[in-house]
Amino acid sequence: MSEAVHSADGVVRAPRAAVEVAVGVLVRPDASGRERQFLLTSRPPGKVYAGYWEFPGGKLEAGESVHQALARELHEELGITIGASRRWHELVMDYEHARVRLHFRLVSSWSGALQMREGQAMAWETLPVASVPVLPGTIPVLRWFAQEWGHAGPTHAG
Numbered sequence: 001m002s003e004a005v006h007s008a009d010g011v012v013r014a015p016r017a018a019v020e021v022a023v024g025v026l027v028r029p030d031a032s033g034r035e036r037q038f039l040l041t042s043r044p045p046g047k048v049y050a051g052y053w054e055f056p057g058g059k060l061e062a063g064e065s066v067h068q069a070l071a072r073e074l075h076e077e078l079g080i081t082i083g084a085s086r087r088w089h090e091l092v093m094d095y096e097h098a099r100v101r102l103h104f105r106l107v108s109s110w111s112g113a114l115q116m117r118e119g120q121a122m123a124w125e126t127l128p129v130a131s132v133p134v135l136p137g138t139i140p141v142l143r144w145f146a147q148e149w150g151h152a153g154p155t156h157a158g
């Protein structure tokens with residue numbers, strides 16, 4: 001069965017190979033002790049979709065597993081060392097600049113203080129997300145949270 005491809009902008013393009021991307025969904029407990037806060041970061045200046053909010057992560061390098069790529073990217077971007085990561089969802093998103101296969105992994109333990117090493121901004125968010133604008137590839141993740149938490153209403157502002 002072929003994989004569903006989500007268009008980021010509504011344009012349907014010819015099939016092409018997807019770039020594999022490891023994405024970290026860092027979660028922490030809210031005031032009631034439930035893991036309902038998650039970290040969003042803004043895309044750094046100079047990258048496509050600069051200023052859009054996303055989950056931290058990046059492309060796999062040759063020979064890396066998704067977890068290894070995630071650990072490397074989160075260390076490079078945020079200065080933290082992650083513990084285990086749990087496979088969560090996968091999604092193919094088609095942008096004008098590339099088709100990407102996003103491997104979302106949940107991370108609830110890490111060491112080190114968060115540092116924004118690439119000029120990003122960060123926000124601990126919950127639903128509905130207040131940071132704007134969010135990257136198209138981020139919106140399905142907010143829907144998965146909404147389903148799991150029984151959250152009704154908008155998932156993000158704007």
Ligand SMILES: Nc1nc2c([nH]c(=O)n2[C@H]2C[C@H](O)[C@@H](COP(=O)(O)OP(=O)(O)OP(=O)(O)O)O2)c(=O)[nH]1
Pocket residue numbers: 021023047054055056057058059060093095098100102135136137138
């Ligand atoms: N990091 C991240 N990328 C995402 C998310 N959602 C989404 O569609 N993407 C897309 C945007 C980019 O096309 C691609 C990730 O590429 P990137 O440019 O951020 O990766 P990278 O850090 O390895 O970049 P570079 O070294 O090539 O500059 O995945 C997300 O939540 N986080």
